[in-house]
């Protein structure tokens with residue numbers, strides 16, 4: 001008997017249609033883009049895109065962690081990994097020395113490949129992000145020779161206005177709450193308005209996590225193919 005309560009097929013169709021539209025429009029902007037149905041497909045595509053011996057830098061991204069690419073690269077044993085924001089199982093930063101972290105953040109710019117996620121992509125092919133520190137968005141824009149960005153279907157929005165709305169009212173509060181709940185330096189985040197109430201007040205708190213807003217509208221012709229977007233047909237990240 002037909003199960004009317006199972007909407008997985010409709011959801012898969014809807015997401016795929018949106019993803020394909022986003023991918024087509026990104027490709028018009030000198031950015032490579034492709035669609036893969038699942039995180040398992042994304043993992044195998046990423047492994048193919050990263051040559052052995054390439055130095056790989058990771059920008060903070062839950063989606064990347066859910067795909068599991070870094071442990072796979074470590075298992076492969078062929079790539080040097082640079083990850084200034086790496087945290088251990090207890091949630092503590094692995095690199096505790098601030099100067100060493102800064103040095104690693106600079107080293108990211110000379111790596112071969114920068115792997116990261118995006119807060120949103122728009123149906124007309126723009127990547128909209130808000131960063132606290134700016135290291136992720138700056139490396140996307142003018143960092144390593146090759147940038148690979150994971151974008152799951154739940155990050156696809158209609159336009160830049162909707163992207164900013166989603167990030168300010170959903171992504172940023174959720175991310176700040178994640179830091180509060182999961183990391184030992186939680187006291188920094190405890191008093192943020194979004195962590196207390198779930199709503200962004202465009203605060204001026206000293207620990208504000210939203211400092212740099214970027215819209216990538218495409219690459220210059222000479223940089224064609226530097227940025228590569230992999231859109232995954234399942235919900236990942238925030």
Ligand code: SF4
Nearest residue numbers: 172194200203209210
């Ligand atoms: S309340 Fe402050 S830290 Fe929280 S989302 Fe808004 S601007 Fe960012």
